[in-house]
Amino acid sequence: MYETYKGQADIFVVYIAEAHAVDGWQTTSNEDAGIRVKQHTTFAERLDATRLCAQKLQLTIPMLVDGMDDAANKAFSAWPERLYIIYDGKIQYKGGPGPYEFNVEESTAALVQLLQDIK
Amino acid sequence: MPALSKRDRDFLAQVTDEKLYDDMVCAITTYRYPDQVAVGDPVPPLTLASVHEDRTVSLAAERKRPLFLIFGSYT
Numbered sequence: 001m002y003e004t005y006k007g008q009a010d011i012f013v014v015y016i017a018e019a020h021a022v023d024g025w026q027t028t029s030n031e032d033a034g035i036r037v038k039q040h041t042t043f044a045e046r047l048d049a050t051r052l053c054a055q056k057l058q059l060t061i062p063m064l065v066d067g068m069d070d071a072a073n074k075a076f077s078a079w080p081e082r083l084y085i086i087y088d089g090k091i092q093y094k095g096g097p098g099p100y101e102f103n104v105e106e107s108t109a110a111l112v113q114l115l116q117d118i119k
Numbered sequence: 120m121p122a123l124s125k126r127d128r129d130f131l132a133q134v135t136d137e138k139l140y141d142d143m144v145c146a147i148t149t150y151r152y153p154d155q156v157a158v159g160d161p162v163p164p165l166t167l168a169s170v171h172e173d174r175t176v177s178l179a180a181e182r183k184r185p186l187f188l189i190f191g192s193y194t
Contacts, residue, residue, distance in 0.1 A: 005187070008184060008185075009184050009185040009186070009187045010182060010184050010185070010186045010187065011186075011187040011189070012176065012186070012187070012188055012189065013189045013190075013191065014167060014188050014189065014190045014191075015170070015191070015192060016150075016190055016191065016192055017149075017150045017192065018192045018193070018194045019146075019191070019192050019194050020146075020194040021146075021194060022194075024142055024145065024146050025139075025142040025143050025145070025146040026142070027194075030194055035193065035194055037192075037193055037194050047170060049192070049193060050170045050193075051170060051171075052193060053192065053193035054170070054171070056193065057193070061189070062169065062170075062171065062172075063169070063170040063171065064167035064168065064169055064170065064176055065167060065168050065170050066167065067167075067168075070150070071163075071165055072163075072165055072167060072178075072190070073150065073152065073190070074152045074155065075155055075156065075163035075165060076155070076156065076163070076188075076190060077151070077152045077153060077154045077155055077156075078190035078191075079150040079151050079152070079190075080150070080151075080191065080192065081189075081190055081191035081192075082190045082191075083187075083188070083189060083190070084187075084188045084190070085185050085186070085187050085188075086162050086178060086185065086186040086187075086188065087182075087184075087185040087186065089161055089162055089179060089181070090158075090159055090160065090161060090162060091156050091157065091158050091159065091160050091161075091162060092158065092185065093158065094156065094157065094158050097151075098191070100126070107187070111185060111187055114185050115185065118185075
C-alpha cells in the first residue's frame with residue numbers, strides 16, 4: 001500500500017505505546033517469536049523500540065513517534081493500532097480500533113476515493 | 120482512567136488465568152482512550168518527531184496531499 005500510494009499521499013507510521021509489552025500484557029505468540037519489548041518509560045526507549053520495529057519488519061514507511069505524554073494516542077484513541085486519513089485540516093477517515101477493526105482494505109479504499117475527490 | 124468497552128469485557132470474560140487477566144486489564148485501562156475525534160473534526164494540533172530524520176511533522180499543517188497515519192507498535 002505504501003509503495004503504491006507514497007507518490008500521492010504522505011504516509012507515516014506513528015509509533016505509540018506497546019500493545020503487548022513483555023512487562024505488561026505479553027502474548028504467547030510474541031514470546032514464541034522472541035519479541036520481548038518492555039513498555040517505554042522514556043522517549044529514548046520509545047525511539048529505540050521504533051527503530052527496532054523498523055529494522056525487524058524491514059519497514060520503509062517513514063515513522064513518527066508519540067511523545068511520552070501519549071498525546072497522539074490520546075487524541076486519536078489509537079492504541080493498540082488504528083488508521084486515519086487527514087486532509088484539508090480535517091479527519092477524513094477514522095478506522096475502527098484495532099485489532100479487530102483495523103482494516104487496511106477499507107482505509108485504502110477511503111484513500112483512493114479521497115484522491116479521486118480532490119483531483 | 121479509560122473504561123472497558125463491552126468488547127473488552129467480553130474478551131476478558133474468556134480469560135481464566137488470573138495474572139493474564141490483570142495484565143490485560145492494566146494494559147487496556149492504561150492505554151486505550153475514549154474517542155476524541157470524529158470524521159469531519161479538525162485535526163488535533165500535534166507535532167510529532169520523525170524517527171529517522173532530524174525533523175518534526177505537524178499533523179495539522181496545511182498540506183497538498185492527504186496524510187495517512189498508521190498508529191501502532193512492534194508488539
